Amino acid sequence: MQFFLNGLPIGAIYALVALSYSLIYAASGVLNWSQGDMVMLGAYVGFTVFSILKLGFTSALLLAMVAVAFLGVLVQYTILRPLRERKAPPINVVIATLGVAIICRNLALGIWGPDPQILPSPVSSRPFSLAGVSVTPQDILVLSVGITLMLILHFFLKNTREGKALRAVAQDRYAAQLMGIDPERSDAVAFAASAGIGAAAGILVAPIFFVTFNMGASVGLKGFVAAVIGGLGTIPGAIAGGFFLGVVESLAGGLISSGYRDAITFALLIVVLWLKPSGLFLRKNRQKV
Amino acid sequence: MKSIMSSRRGLAAFLLLLTGYLFTPYFVTNLYHLHILNLAGIYTLVVLGLNILSGYTGQVSMGQAGFFAIGTYVSALLMMNWSIPFWSASAMATVMAGLFGAVIGIPAMKLSGPYLVLATVGFGEIVRLVLLNWTPVTKGAAGLVGIPLPTVLGFVVTTEEHFFYLILASLLAGVFIALRIADSKIGRTYRAVREDELAAEAMGVNINRYKISAFIISAMFAGFAGSLFGSFSGVTSPDNFTFDESVGFLCMSVIGGNRSIVGAVIGAFGLTAVSEALRVFQGFRLVIYGGILIFTVIFMPQGIIGLFKRIRGNFSVKETN
Numbered sequence: 357m358q359f360f361l362n363g364l365p366i367g368a369i370y371a372l373v374a375l376s377y378s379l380i381y382a383a384s385g386v387l388n389w390s391q392g393d394m395v396m397l398g399a400y401v402g403f404t405v406f407s408i409l410k411l412g413f414t415s416a417l418l419l420a421m422v423a424v425a426f427l428g429v430l431v432q433y434t435i436l437r438p439l440r441e442r443k444a445p446p447i448n449v450v451i452a453t454l455g456v457a458i459i460c461r462n463l464a465l466g467i468w469g470p471d472p473q474i475l476p477s478p479v480s481s482r483p484f485s486l487a488g489v490s491v492t493p494q495d496i497l498v499l500s501v502g503i504t505l506m507l508i509l510h511f512f513l514k515n516t517r518e519g520k521a522l523r524a525v526a527q528d529r530y531a532a533q534l535m536g537i538d539p540e541r542s543d544a545v546a547f548a549a550s551a552g553i554g555a556a557a558g559i560l561v562a563p564i565f566f567v568t569f570n571m572g573a574s575v576g577l578k579g580f581v582a583a584v585i586g587g588l589g590t591i592p593g594a595i596a597g598g599f600f601l602g603v604v605e606s607l608a609g610g611l612i613s614s615g616y617r618d619a620i621t622f623a624l625l626i627v628v629l630w631l632k633p634s635g636l637f638l639r640k641n642r643q644k645v
Numbered sequence: 646m647k648s649i650m651s652s653r654r655g656l657a658a659f660l661l662l663l664t665g666y667l668f669t670p671y672f673v674t675n676l677y678h679l680h681i682l683n684l685a686g687i688y689t690l691v692v693l694g695l696n697i698l699s700g701y702t703g704q705v706s707m708g709q710a711g712f713f714a715i716g717t718y719v720s721a722l723l724m725m726n727w728s729i730p731f732w733s734a735s736a737m738a739t740v741m742a743g744l745f746g747a748v749i750g751i752p753a754m755k756l757s758g759p760y761l762v763l764a765t766v767g768f769g770e771i772v773r774l775v776l777l778n779w780t781p782v783t784k785g786a787a788g789l790v791g792i793p794l795p796t797v798l799g800f801v802v803t804t805e806e807h808f809f810y811l812i813l814a815s816l817l818a819g820v821f822i823a824l825r826i827a828d829s830k831i832g833r834t835y836r837a838v839r840e841d842e843l844a845a846e847a848m849g850v851n852i853n854r855y856k857i858s859a860f861i862i863s864a865m866f867a868g869f870a871g872s873l874f875g876s877f878s879g880v881t882s883p884d885n886f887t888f889d890e891s892v893g894f895l896c897m898s899v900i901g902g903n904r905s906i907v908g909a910v911i912g913a914f915g916l917t918a919v920s921e922a923l924r925v926f927q928g929f930r931l932v933i934y935g936g937i938l939i940f941t942v943i944f945m946p947q948g949i950i951g952l953f954k955r956i957r958g959n960f961s962v963k964e965t966n
Contacts, residue, residue, distance in 0.1 A: 387759045398964050446758065447705055448832050448942035453900050454892055455942075458935035466928050573888065577766065584763050619774035622767035630752035 358489055359610040360603055361368020365495040365527035367562070368502030371555035373579025374586060374594035375509065376550035382526040382537075382589040383546035386436060386449055391554055392576015397460060398424050398555025399562040399571065400468055403475045413478035417501070417559050421552040428551025431456055432544045457572070465569040472566030475559070498560045505556055506595060509549065520544050526589075576630075578605075581625050587635025597635065622635070652846025666813070670806045679805045682914075683877060683920055686812040687870050689913035693906065694866025697896075700903035701832060702859040703839035704753065707762050708769030709894045712742045712864040714776060714886035716871020718783060719879060721792040731795035735872035743861045744867020745772075750860030754853045766862045769891050776883040792875045808877055814839045815873060816910075819866065823906045824864065835859060900941050902948025911949050 373395060380388045401420040411419075435452050444452075500605040515520040524532040526540040528536050533539055557575070565571060578601065588598020604624065609617035628636055673679050691709055699705050720738035723729040729737075749768045753761055776783045783789070795802045795811065802811050826832050833853050837845040844853050875881050893916075901912020919937060923930040945952045 381759070387762065435939055435943070440889055442943065442946060444942060444946045447699065447895075447903070448946055450705070450762070451896055451942045452939045455897070455935040455938035459932050459940070462929070462931040462935070466932070577888070578772075580763060581767070584760060588759060613778075615778040616774065619771045619778070622771045622774075625767045626749075626752055626764050626771075629756055629760055633756055633760055 359606045360490050361491065362610070363603035363606030365498040365502075365602070366561075366605065367599035368499050369557050369564075369575070369598075370578050370582040371598025372502055372505060372553050372560070373575060373594045374583035374598045375506070375591065376554040376557070376596040377580050377583040378542075378586075378591065378606065379509075379546050379550045379553075381583075384432075384436070384440075384525075384543040386543075387446075387453070388547075388550070389450060389453040390431065390460060391550065391579065392572035392574075393457045393460035393464075393562065394424050394428065394551045394554035394572070395558040395575050396464060396567075396569065396572035398473060398558030399567045400464055400473075400558075401555065402559040402562060403426065403468075403473050403567050406475060407473070408518070417556060420536075420559055424558075425548040425552035428547035429544045431551075432547040433540075433566055436543065436547075437540055447530045449644075461569050461572065468567075468569065470569065472568045475562035475567050477528045477563035490520050496562060501560060505553060509553065510591070512549070512607035518542075522546055525533065538605050578621075581621065585625060585628050585636055590635070593635050600636070647906060663817075669751060670809050676805050678807060681917060683805065683808050683812050684918040685914045686809075686816045687874050687877065688894065688897060688917065689816055689910050690819045690870035690873070691867045692901065692909040692913045693819050693892050694863035694870075695894055695898045696864075696901075696906060696909045697823060697826060697832075697835070697904045698859045699898060700905065700908070701827065701835035701839060702856060702944035704757075704856060704859060705895070706860075706863065707879070707888070708749070708765035708767070709863070709867050709890045709893055710770075710886040710888070710890035710894075711765075711769035711772035712745060712867035713871040713874065713890070713894075714772050714883070715745055715864075716868030716882050717872075717875040717885070718776060718789070719868075720872035721789050721875040722782065723887045724793045724876075725789065725791070727889050728749075731763075731793065731872075731876060735795075735869060738872040739869040742871065743865040746861040746864025747857055748855035749864075753860060754856040766891070769886070769888060773883050773886050776886070779944050783883075786882060786884075788884075792879050792881065794879075795873075797878045802876075812873060812877070819869075820906060820910065823866075823909070823920050827906055831858070863921070888913040896938055900938070900948055902950030904947065905950045908948055908950035915949060 373391065376391050376394070377388065383575030396641070400418045401423050401552055402416040405419050406413060406416040409429055431453075435456065436449070439449050439452055477497070479497050483490040483492045503587045511519075513523055521532070521537045522542045524535065524537055524538045529539050531541070557579075558571075561571075561575060579598070582597040582601040583594050584597070585601060586595070601621065605617055605621055608620040612620060666751070669682065670679060671681065672712070691713055694712075695706060695709055716735075716738045719741045720731070720734040723734040723737060724731060747770075749765065753764055756764055777786055779785075797811060800806055832848055834845070837850060838852055838855055842852055874885075880886075897912035898909065899914045900916055901910070902908030903912075920930075920934060923933055926933055941948070947954070
């Protein structure tokens, strides 16, 4: 039970990262390998605002989200749009986003140096007992911010004009274009939202791990795994996949072996892909064309 | 591809290049540069397999470092623990990597796009994590030290120069085999599968069998390259086989041009050379490297070899796709 609960906060972070993959994938069919590095940049911007400029946690969170969202838009317009216009094969898009990841990682290394930085949590991480299990205020903060962001995203997609346009493009790019929606603009919205969510995940994960220039690789990969386990390109799938992965990791690490924890996760992933390629939590086995 | 070899100009250019390359150790006297060339040669073997997999059948693998690692560790451990000679150990390592290729090929035949990419990433990571944690056998993070040197006809390969010729010979053999595969019925079927799976199946092609065979071939190339890598380096650890390594192989494949065998050679040597040349930029080296990757995939969608073909028009090189 304790291991189960321990998995929830990290699960919320994986869910956020998974959302950021799924959002872009649903909107533009792009597999964005630089998503993990948006998480890393979010953590660094948050660290700069919080620990160096000494502004509060909320402003650190918001500034990081805005700054990284801006970068996401930049990537969409300068790199992905030309690729789409040239009808580049999907593998070229993968390499291009990997190139973005390499650039982000090494710029961060140049700016903030190789030493791990500490982004302290605004709340205590001393555990207290709640109904027989121990939780920390930090866990509660991660969960509440994470769930709030998911609700905001849900509201944005269902109730705003931009959100509806994005969903229309995700459903049928060509038809949406005929209806007067600019798909490139929708992609930019998806990239901005994804990068912003990733940055928030970076700030939430920073007090748990250190902030390092290569932290994005592992968090990014886990978020991608969560998105695929849940069903890539779907919002509920990403959330379910994130929490599922967090709990499975915690159980595997606590009950089986911490060294083999990630290996177990990946083995599980391959089995899921083999048996149910559309994800664990999708009823419909619909082929997204 | 056959046309390159059969056209007289192509063959002449190839022989000229090869003859020049044979004398490389006489003018590249800097051992570090020679070392880099040797590494590029070993990488080329991995990329050759990757091109058969991704360029010919259209299946992407971001886990080649896993097969590469299996090749290195299996051959090194066979040589160190049972004193098996290099070539037998290398052959067994190649077969072992091929077996793992079949293991990953079975789930992979149902997958495509991002799902296949992720499955192969997962495979590569599992291999690395097992090497890291299976300490009694693999010595964990410390890795293996003192991997024995190869022997060729009773002659022990020791120096960089010796390895240069051993690796060059392996590379030529690898290119030859890859060209033969690409030109055979198998290669043509691969391309049919890539272009239109349904149509190929309708023509009676057993798609699954061909997809798995492509994985096995690419794994064997990587496994053999790994066995060379182990003996060449003398030491190895799980750090040599990270996800970044797999990404590097994929970049070489795409930048060189993954639909061509020669593209593998160009990509592996070209990207290794670029990466070394950028060392003058120190901290910004990888930033520029990333920029070059992005620039290349946008402006040369078929890689460097595609650019050559576009420049030369429809000359003697017949379209291979």
